[in-house]
Amino acid sequence: xxxxxxxxxxxxxxxxxxxxxxxxxxxxxxxxxxxxxxxxxxxxxxxxxxxxxxxxxxxxxxxxxxxxxxxxxxxxxxxxxxxxxxxxxxxxxxxxxxxxxxxxxxxxxxxxxxxxxxxxxxxxxxxxxxxxxxxxxxxxxxxxxxxxxxxxxxxxxxxxxxxxxxxxxxxxxxxxxxxxxxxxxxxxxxxxxxxxxxxxxxxxxxxxxxxxxxxxxxxxxx
Amino acid sequence: xxxxxxxxxxxxxxxxxxxxxxxxxxxxxxxxxxxxxxxxxxxxxxxxxxxxxxxxxxxxxxxxxxxxxxxxxxxxxxxxxxxxxxxxxxxxxxxxxxxxxxxxxxxxxxxxxxxxxxxxxxxxxxxxxxxxxxxxxxxxxxxxxxxxxxxxxxxxxxxxxxxxxxxxxxxxxxxxxxxxxxxxxxxxxxxxxxxxxxxxxxxxxxxxxxxxxxxxxxxxxx
DNA sequence: TATAATATCGAACACTCGTTCGAAATTGTT
DNA sequence: AACAATTTCGAACGAGTGTTCGATATTATA
Numbered sequence: 001x002x003x004x005x006x007x008x009x010x011x012x013x014x015x016x017x018x019x020x021x022x023x024x025x026x027x028x029x030x031x032x033x034x035x036x037x038x039x040x041x042x043x044x045x046x047x048x049x050x051x052x053x054x055x056x057x058x059x060x061x062x063x064x065x066x067x068x069x070x071x072x073x074x075x076x077x078x079x080x081x082x083x084x085x086x087x088x089x090x091x092x093x094x095x096x097x098x099x100x101x102x103x104x105x106x107x108x109x110x111x112x113x114x115x116x117x118x119x120x121x122x123x124x125x126x127x128x129x130x131x132x133x134x135x136x137x138x139x140x141x142x143x144x145x146x147x148x149x150x151x152x153x154x155x156x157x158x159x160x161x162x163x164x165x166x167x168x169x170x171x172x173x174x175x176x177x178x179x180x181x182x183x184x185x186x187x188x189x190x191x192x193x194x195x196x197x198x199x200x201x202x203x204x205x206x207x208x209x210x211x212x213x214x215x216x217x218x219x220x221x222x
Numbered sequence: 223x224x225x226x227x228x229x230x231x232x233x234x235x236x237x238x239x240x241x242x243x244x245x246x247x248x249x250x251x252x253x254x255x256x257x258x259x260x261x262x263x264x265x266x267x268x269x270x271x272x273x274x275x276x277x278x279x280x281x282x283x284x285x286x287x288x289x290x291x292x293x294x295x296x297x298x299x300x301x302x303x304x305x306x307x308x309x310x311x312x313x314x315x316x317x318x319x320x321x322x323x324x325x326x327x328x329x330x331x332x333x334x335x336x337x338x339x340x341x342x343x344x345x346x347x348x349x350x351x352x353x354x355x356x357x358x359x360x361x362x363x364x365x366x367x368x369x370x371x372x373x374x375x376x377x378x379x380x381x382x383x384x385x386x387x388x389x390x391x392x393x394x395x396x397x398x399x400x401x402x403x404x405x406x407x408x409x410x411x412x413x414x415x416x417x418x419x420x421x422x423x424x425x426x427x428x429x430x431x432x433x434x435x436x437x438x439x440x441x442x443x444x
Numbered sequence: 445t446a447t448a449a450t451a452t453c454g455a456a457c458a459c460t461c462g463t464t465c466g467a468a469a470t471t472g473t474t
Numbered sequence: 475a476a477c478a479a480t481t482t483c484g485a486a487c488g489a490g491t492g493t494t495c496g497a498t499a500t501t502a503t504a
């Protein structure tokens with residue numbers, strides 16, 4: 001049912017997640033106290049626990065929501081596309097686009113991957129494995145199709161993720177190329193390398209830009 | 223003066239650093255207590271403070287020692303080599319070789335870069351900037367020489383560091399290719415990309431394998 | 445407006461943390 | 475053996491942590 005507006009509860013939960021993600025991204029999960037989050041959200045310490053049952057679950061909610069979106073969106077985009085090179089390009093584009101537009105959440109997802117444990121860790125890691133497997137299979141197909149030799153598929157896959165996930169360490173939206181440029185650059189780098197850059201032009205593809213979390217947050221922003 | 227053996231103090235300091243780095247790498251800096259380190263080293267809580275003046279300084283000592291070695295070694299290796307492509311290959315090879323042989327320290331250096339603050343942060347960051355600048359200038363030279371178009375030098379540089387520094391998230395010495403293979407793969411990927419892999423073979427280069435920290439640690443190991 | 449459901453809060457608890465300090469043990473020197 | 479320097483330790487302090495709980499305020503329902 002389209003047009004159904006999210007409940008008061010959901011709206012505020014999203015606000016809490018978004019605010020927490022920003023602080024986690026800035027100070028790190030372990031250096032952030034629930035009191036920090038209370039201050040930033042304007043809520044009381046105990047009031048926050050109405051929206052999560054532990055600090056670790058709060059981290060989980062951020063990571064799970066974030067990864068779920070990336071995974072769903074990439075599947076949606078790849079559906080109906082057959083050529084593995086084209087599919088990989090879409091995956092890269094979606095990944096980087098979401099990263100740039102949700103830097104806080106993606107930093108928390110990348111950098112705090114081991115700050116979570118037990119079942120919550122497993123849940124996030126399942127999605128992560130699915131996502132990595134998808135990319136690795138694409139790269140494997142490409143290797144077969146194009147008879148790539150001398151490059152290990154596992155090394156190639158994680159090198160690609162390294163390129164993409166490292167950006168929270170250096171990327172500056174006001175200084176660097178935009179998300180589309182970033183995708184274009186990294187796609188070229190991965191496929192053709194630094195010295196063969198002219199061979200493959202990555203065409204622009206339409207992907208959603210706005211964060212899901214952004215949608216309902218306006219009410220709560222000062 | 224070669225052959226001068228390190229003092230008792232230095233030996234044990236190195237032992238403390240090495241042990242701490244292993245725990246920091248496993249549990250993360252903020253989740254590690256000085257009591258954890260005391261237990262692992264077999265020393266008392268207060269006894270540790272004879273070797274560092276604060277937990278943060280302990281982190282600094284690990285990062286500074288580690289980065290200093292990488293930087294010095296890379297300068298030593300690059301001295302006398304003119305061709306920028308050759309120079310970059312050496313930098314990559316040295317970086318990955320040191321990374322694989324000192325995974326704990328390099329993980330602490332990469333992953334805990336923002337767990338340190340103030341002057342100590344500045345000190346480490348100065349070395350980091352020098353190192354990044356060195357790589358970026360090499361890449362810039364290569365771009366000029368080979369008339370590379372369509373790839374941003376800054377994006378390329380940090381993508382390379384992303385590939386290299388991400389490995390602590392996935393690399394398994396017992397499962398993956400060794401340090402030499404890793405260098406070969408990543409050099410090829412960066413320069414020729416996944417689809418142009420055959421063009422450039424990265425020749426093997428001799429670099430030191432043993433960690434500096436390893437040298438004097440044997441006495442203290444159980 | 446009365447009643448139920450939802451949402452928020454202040455205060456406190458139990459615990460862990462980094463760090464200090466004076467004394468004791470160990471090692472090196474004469 | 476006597477002394478000095480180096481190294482180690484136990485015990486404690488004060489501050490900050492995540493979390494709980496009963497009560498209160500707010501909103502929705504009738």
